[in-house]
Amino acid sequence: MRLFNSANGLDISSVTFSKDQGSFEFDYKSKRYSYNRLTGKLTLVEKKEEKKELEDPIYSWMTFSPDKKYILYAKNHNLYVKGNKALGVDTTEVQLTTDGVENFSYAREEEAGENGEVPTTALWCPDNRHIYVVRDDNRLLRDFWVINSLEDSPSLIKYKYEFPGDKYVTQNELAIIDIVEKTVKKAKIDKWKDQYIRPLHVTSDSKYLFFERTKRTWDEVDVCSVNLSTLEVKEIIHEEDKPYRDPHARNVAILNDGKDILFRSERTGWGHYYHYDGDGNLKNVMTSGEWVTGYINSIDTLRRKVYLYGYGKDKKVNPFYYMLYEVDIDREGVTPLSTEDGQHNVNFLKSHNYYVDTYSRVDMEPKIMLKDKKGKVIMELAKPDLSLVYASGWKKPERFAVKAADNVTDLYGVMWKPSDFDPEKKYPIISVVYPGPYFGFVPTNFTLDDSYCTRMAQLGFIVITVGHRGDTPMRGKAYHRYGYGNMRDYPLADDKYAIEQLAQRHSFIDGKKVGIYGHSGGGFMAAAAICTYPDFYTAAVSCSGNHDNNIYNRGWGECYNGVKEVEKVVKDSLGNETKEYEYKFSVKSNAEIAKNLKGHLMLVTGDMDKNVNPAHTYRMAKALIEAGKDFDMLVIPGAGHGYGSADKYFERKMYRFFAKHLLGDTRADCWEDINRSK
Template sequence: MKLLSAGRMGLASILALVFSIAQAQQQPTSFSKDRKVWTSSQRDSVRRVIAAALTYPSWIFNSNFVLYQTTAHSGLKTFYIADPEHSKSIRLFDGNELVELSSAYLPKSVNPIQVDFSVQGVSKTNPNILLCSVQGTVLQYDLKKGVFTEPIPGNTTSISRPINPMPRNDIWTLYTKDRAYGIYAENHNLFLKKSGALGKDSVVQLNYDGNPNYSFARKTVSNQKRGQRGPWLGEWLGDTHIGFALRSDQRKVRDLSLINSLALYAPVRVDYKYELPGDEDVTQYELWLLNADSAKMRQVNIDRFPDQEVKMNQNQQSGGIYFTRESRTVDTIQLCRVDPYTFKTTVLIAEVGKPILNDQLQTYTVINEGKEVIWWSERTGKGAYYLYDQKGKLKNAITKGDFVAGNIVHLDTNARYIILEGFGYKSANNPYHKKFYKVNLDGSGFVELTPGQGDHATTLSLDKKFIIDRYSSVDSLPKCEIRDMKGKVRASIPMLDHRTLKDYGLNAPILQKVEAADHVTDLYGIIYTPADFDPHQKYPVICNVYPGPQVDGIPLGFDIARSNNEKLADLGFIVLQFGYRGSSPLRGRDFYTFGHGNLRDYALADCKYVVEQLAASYSYMDLDRVGIYGHSGGGFMTAAAMLTYPDFFKVGVSSSGNHDNNIYGKFWTETYQGVEQTKPTTVDSLGRLHASFVSSAPTNIELAKNLKGRLLLVTGDMDNNVHPANTIRLANALIKNNKRFDLMILPGIAHEVSGDYYSSLISNYFVDHLKNWKGFDVNMVK
């Protein structure tokens, strides 16, 4: 389309202008005959211009029109409408034309570059009339005549709703659909409100045993401690007067403590509930049903596995109350239905997954008032959706083939199809890139909606006939197309040309596929090179690591902001970020569970072999200067790598690492290392199933004697996820082994460490110790 060419030419001219300005400010350095090196400020100038020029199209309400805009180097915007039904784009006006056309209706003059314009919808009576806002003034625009006029009554698409101010103390009350009853929580207990005549409501307290660790209140931003009045944990079942809630009991769960050294006047101890691997007392779950008509509550027996994990979906239908219960060993899950009138619990679907289930992607959807269930399973090795009837009998597989089915983004029970995310389909060149597919509930009619290479994000039109498909990868700028439900392009949105970026000094990361240490499995990742990269030089190598297993953290799509990897590379390093075996749930059961039972070491051999492979192919990587860093699980892996391959990894920065997984979260260690039941199941004094479990994981503390390189340990002293004791215990082990190391305690910082000081801490450590590595005597002088 001509529009696309115009968009690319516009960017070229923009960058040419920025380039000329940057040259006037500071001439770039030249290290070769054909290549110029840009300074950081010059590259940032280009990034700002590109960010302003990126296009973000959106659907216009009540239509299949898409509004988008392009931006010239002066900042002047031009507005367009894409019409996928007729496969065309329409130029509306630029900022100058917009101001001129609408000036008669605006209270004062407007700067064309700063003019605010949006489209709220299309006229109900005439699809050629756009209902717009110009500087906050509501106008209508005639697409055929090209003129603005004041809106005609009856054309508006807005929906008027009666406003019934709610009393301040009633905002947390959840009412039945007929508003006959309402329920709220206060001081962790439940209160039932019955609507009375003349606004005189009656209130009944339903329970008296609530406390902060055994509460019916839902946590909210304004109700952190759940003590004051707030919303309850549950919901009403469809249009009935039956309510239900899943209540957790943490009264016996152990407390961990931190010291807030920055508290006013004096340090303060902060306690919180935290389950450790193998703990006898862990969270228990109770299902409570409420009959509002009788103002009675009843607990339903849902026990099947000792210390089971119970989850419940919201917005349940009136066909029954559904929940899943999962064994503590994380290898068995059941979908159950409770009859709200007989209180009978029926197992509909039971699934066993060895060594563990894929907890990250496991999901289900109850449809057609409980007549059918869509169920996700990894039973074939790759996650797929299956359709069951109301009795739990399998009807058919919905998705098939060698790819992993992700979230369902749209479900049409009348037309009987779903639109879903998918990973690793045969057309994808990267199994981590998200793509979208449409398939009928009977498994027929499979369509790839987004065939372009890259990581995709989509937005459906209101009538679900079209999608806006925006996609990119880390080494290319976004592309955008409007596609129909057969995956056919119906309109293209002008986007920027990534080839222009290379011409003007912005290094694109290098996407790379390599072998795992087994010489069979493909691994995917990114190479970052310095802005002044010279392939004839030798550069130290830094691995940015996170081993998963729940996510690997590898960037997938284009981001105009300069990443920390790029900033580190610009200091004179080659930075690598790869996904290793066991690092992601998106590549199927065998890949995801690779590290099970080997939680400390599973990713280390792959990490080392990736560096060795790349160095064999790219002579600019210096194998004598290899560093590593990471946060959380990446901090754990960093220390493990330094202590397992002490002659290979010379410098490491380990932040907030779970160095002793035996004092990290139960959910993590028991799931990914493993847990065993050691005693038969019994019934405790409260009538609950009880058993003993054991879980033990290897630690970095055991390897402390192996340290040879420079190691910086970092932790926040208020980390209530990975307790600082993990870092302190490793530090203690290094001291006992007479090792020199560096330790940074960040005051007042929890687990999510960020900010300029933290990133500078990492970069300075590598500049100081890895860039000119000459060896290091790690042992203390006696």
């Protein structure tokens, strides 16, 4: 922990408390001090001299066994192991596999060590003997490219990629390796064509590996175990979830060596936890009701308590805020621990008797509290001093709520105003957007700036972010699945209606001068918005947008927009029947509505973006050109999905664009010789 007090320059760190909380020690200016809270006495603590021993360096490519005796790594796409010299173990290199090849490798793509060593995707079991690895076979995937134009000779950068609906996609293999017997065994885990595999847990005796497999259509999932000796696969839990099981909200906890399984499901329409035994029998419901449980923060296995975040249970609190709850493993019911109105971030001590709760809101400074296991406040650990920030003119953003376009659903947002805000003036409004659907962009924590919002407001804008139906799994299944099958259009009406309500509510908002900005999925949404409602939005900045999801990430498109599995029965010449599967994908692109543009649009992309390939932006640009539309475009050489050293340049470009088209400030278009007056 580090504490700051800008008023007197105090900067202390490495704070530790005594068992009775009566005193604490801290470092200040290279010295160690002890402070007694009862007597108020401060004493200098003599630091013990630390023995400095020469050790072999540790490199990023090393994966140590649990006992630190062995080092696992990859080289030439295969697995290798050797002993740890520091512990006196034989350092002779032993090759464990021979079938690793490019695009079906045991290696992660990282810079190689001195002798070609790279990190591996393989992991150790607790017995220090067995290794397991889920290996991705990408050999049949299509090639995708970007061009590095900045080298002495421009070069083509090739990488493997999957489009939604592709015939050839990643295939997963689960291998179990014994470093003593030097055997490599492949588990028979196949159930569905093109399934996804995710390892979950290895038991403490290294007898079983638990894993999750998911159907390509994302609507069926199994929790399974594999016996690491016999390779027998056992299906424990099977779940169907239409139209899809959200990959970012799934959670499975394996406890007590697999005798207890905590499984999160949305089977009731709300995300809740269910307690199963090791054979897949439901023992008890843990949580229920019209609210949503999130990820597990910590588990106290001795008391059989789970500490998890929940959303929307307290109806007086914004449903996006992380609130901490205690849950019994063996019975239904929850106990609220962190009840303050704000976003909570909790860190438990190992004993689970105490935890540090840091909570804040966009309009409330962070509070850092030490609490006991019942949620009782023991003491405030630190308090930020922002006096200099406020003295500079910075003002907190404001929270607001509006209705969705259905006039029923509540939406929550944040508003930033200029530091010299005058309620008698009228200000253009800019909506900063991200459509989800795996998380909502609306900030909840206290921050001085968020995605340009504070800085952009200082130019003379009202800047907002606001949620919309379909943006997050934190508000229940019906809310989250709202955009399924309609990836382009689902967030647009809610954003427009939110702005209209705010303009009607506040006379200082000019509802006829509306801007919109977004990056990645937000760039996709910004361009779609100005082309869908061309008489409403005045200007849009669309950065690195996935404008054509037919050529974007397969998992993203097939999960959140949907993919149709078509089964065909095929007979060979002898009359033997086999089943073949095709996957049909259809999604609307921004190019289809480019012809509607009336306002001002700026497209931005990095020309080496491997996430959202620049082809997305180029296709949108081509459609605009063919429709005879005027637009701005910035291609950043050498940039990927983020703009790196060019980000400040982009930021100034965006500000000038909005200033010109929303404020009528054209000074950035002027050129003047600075020496002319001499």
